[in-house]
Amino acid sequence: MASLQCLMCLNLCPHQPAARLHGFRQRRSTTTRLIFRVKCESRGSSYVDEAATGNEKKLKILVAGGGIAGLVFGLAAKRSGFDVKVFEKDLTAVKGEGMERGPIQLLSSALGLLEAIDKDVAREIMGAGHVTGDRNCGLADGRSGEWFVKFDFLTPAIVKGIPITQMICRMELQRLLLNAVGEDVVINNSKVVDFVDDADKVTVFLDNGQQYEGDLLIGADGLRSTVRSKLFGAHEPNYSNFICYTGVAEFDPQHLPHFGYKVFLGRNQFFVAADIGKGRLQWYAFVKEARQSPVSSAGNKNMLVERYGDWCNEVVNIIRRTQENMIIRRPIYDTDMMDTWGRGRVILLGDAAHAMLPNLGQGGSIAIEDCYWLMVELQNLAQTRPMSDITSDDLASAFRRFEKKRMFRVRTVHTICRMASVMTSVYQSYLDIGPLPLFKEWSMRVKHPGLLITNQLLQIALPKFMDWVIAGQE
Numbered sequence: 515m516a517s518l519q520c521l522m523c524l525n526l527c528p529h530q531p532a533a534r535l536h537g538f539r540q541r542r543s544t545t546t547r548l549i550f551r552v553k554c555e556s557r558g559s560s561y562v563d564e565a566a567t568g569n570e571k572k573l574k575i576l577v578a579g580g581g582i583a584g585l586v587f588g589l590a591a592k593r594s595g596f597d598v599k600v601f602e603k604d605l606t607a608v609k610g611e612g613m614e615r616g617p618i619q620l621l622s623s624a625l626g627l628l629e630a631i632d633k634d635v636a637r638e639i640m641g642a643g644h645v646t647g648d649r650n651c652g653l654a655d656g657r658s659g660e661w662f663v664k665f666d667f668l669t670p671a672i673v674k675g676i677p678i679t680q681m682i683c684r685m686e687l688q689r690l691l692l693n694a695v696g697e698d699v700v701i702n703n704s705k706v707v708d709f710v711d712d713a714d715k716v717t718v719f720l721d722n723g724q725q726y727e728g729d730l731l732i733g734a735d736g737l738r739s740t741v742r743s744k745l746f747g748a749h750e751p752n753y754s755n756f757i758c759y760t761g762v763a764e765f766d767p768q769h770l771p772h773f774g775y776k777v778f779l780g781r782n783q784f785f786v787a788a789d790i791g792k793g794r795l796q797w798y799a800f801v802k803e804a805r806q807s808p809v810s811s812a813g814n815k816n817m818l819v820e821r822y823g824d825w826c827n828e829v830v831n832i833i834r835r836t837q838e839n840m841i842i843r844r845p846i847y848d849t850d851m852m853d854t855w856g857r858g859r860v861i862l863l864g865d866a867a868h869a870m871l872p873n874l875g876q877g878g879s880i881a882i883e884d885c886y887w888l889m890v891e892l893q894n895l896a897q898t899r900p901m902s903d904i905t906s907d908d909l910a911s912a913f914r915r916f917e918k919k920r921m922f923r924v925r926t927v928h929t930i931c932r933m934a935s936v937m938t939s940v941y942q943s944y945l946d947i948g949p950l951p952l953f954k955e956w957s958m959r960v961k962h963p964g965l966l967i968t969n970q971l972l973q974i975a976l977p978k979f980m981d982w983v984i985a986g987q988e
């Protein structure tokens with residue numbers, strides 16, 4: 515592995531004046547181990563230090579799934595000089611052909627790590643996104659629209675020197691990643707159906723009858739992961755009791771509500787809206803409904819206008835400004851946290867390991883963080899001995915170190931996402947006093963005492979939590 519890494523050898527590089535650090539660079543913290551890969555570029559052509567390359571055996575990595583985790587890991591593996599193959603069952607889904615799946619929020623923590631993996635690709639991604647973390651972001655009451663608590667996305671990013679949280683179209687993100695990884699690495703129409711983990715290799719079986727051998731297998735095949743089922747047994751994901759409706763509303767830019775990311779809370783329903791640029795707002799309406807509940811005959815838009823009818827104008831306008839045919843409806847699931855994410859030569863990443871509820875918009879960022887920290891462990895392992903000497907036990911130890919590093923953070927975010935969902939089920943902004951119209955009017959203005967207490971608690975705890983989430987892990 516030392517082969518493709520010109521480790522801390524800037525002085526030896528023949529192209530030193532034009533040398534640029536690529537891939538894993540030194541993070542600002544001194545606690546992070548130093549791993550550099552130097553790619554030296556002379557104008558127009560790229561040069562990888564051949565002397566260091568040699569003909570050593572490369573670690574052969576097989577990845578099941580080419581979503582966010584599979585593609586980012588594929589990129590990190592490629593930039594680290596590993597031999598990687600990503601099997602994706604359906605690239606048209608990754609590219610979003612025929613289906614608009616809307617933008618997602620990428621946190622500073624994930625953007626910083628993307629930069630560390632590949633600065634150029636990270637820049638392209640950020641160029642395609644829309645910064646939201648520099649404006650008002652936080653929780654508000656759904657009926658009044660009043661801010662309940664604001665998150666500071668900006669300060670932790672500035673302090674840490676990492677990019678500011680932004681929204682990006684999921685399909686654009688995946689397209690840029692796919693371009694960077696290359697369609698020679700990402701193999702289409704390749705559904706992983708099984709694998710066998712032997713003492714000296716892992717073999718992956720595809721539904722088209724092909725099979726591939728590698729040193730390790732990464733299960734990045736999402737919520738209903740085949741790799742996870744084969745490792746730990748089949749478990750249905752947990753239905754959250756919420757159906758999520760998503761859409762994009764179009765505004766004249768001068769009438770666009772002024773926030774970056776706003777979560778409107780209500781009882782048994784909540785609504786998330788984010789500015790995605792060019793006068794458009796991406797929104798998610800989470801509604802407590804049975805999973806099998808029928809689709810509204812009045813159409814999703816009319817149903818939502820009715821359901822959110824007594825909420826603030828901001829929310830109602832956003833729904834009204836969305837075309838019915840652009841609204842997507844889907845049940846929301848998560849999976850329980852496990853104590854381990856791998857066994858032998860196999861390890862899970864992203865949603866395959868720990869699918870979380872999307873109410874805080876974190877799952878994709880956490881998946882990117884997973885990719886970075888697993889790659890750090892693999893690089894560290896590759897520095898200790900030649901590839902040909904790396905055993906199953908070495909890989910298993912690297913996986914356990916990765917889990918140790920990640921488990922607390924992932925579990926905390928996973929738990930907070932669940933708590934946020936429970937909070938919506940009991941949320942009550944105003945006291946419901948008296949059946950008389952007079953009292954009803956009055957009750958509208960009396961805030962629920964529980965809310966005041968929660969507010970105080972959140973004002974103290976949330977800034978710390980958000981700091982920690984946004985700044986990422988050292």
Ligand SMILES: Cc1cc2nc3c(=O)[nH]c(=O)nc-3n(C[C@H](O)[C@H](O)[C@H](O)COP(=O)(O)OP(=O)(O)OC[C@H]3O[C@@H](n4cnc5c(N)ncnc54)[C@H](O)[C@@H]3O)c2cc1C
Pocket residue numbers: 578579580581582583584601602603604607608617618619620704705706707734735736737738739740741758760798846863864865866870872874875876877878879880881
């Ligand atoms: C409504 C909603 C909103 C969200 N908003 C945000 C947000 O704003 N920010 C954020 O960070 N996260 C958000 N998330 C979470 C985020 O979408 C996921 O956490 C993220 O997609 C996980 O990436 P992944 O690669 O692990 O899984 P996936 O994105 O699900 O990718 C898995 C890939 O594996 C492929 N695959 C599956 N099985 C196989 C197989 N057997 N063989 C080969 N390929 C296979 C699939 O086709 C897919 O391409 C949201 C989620 C939802 C539902």
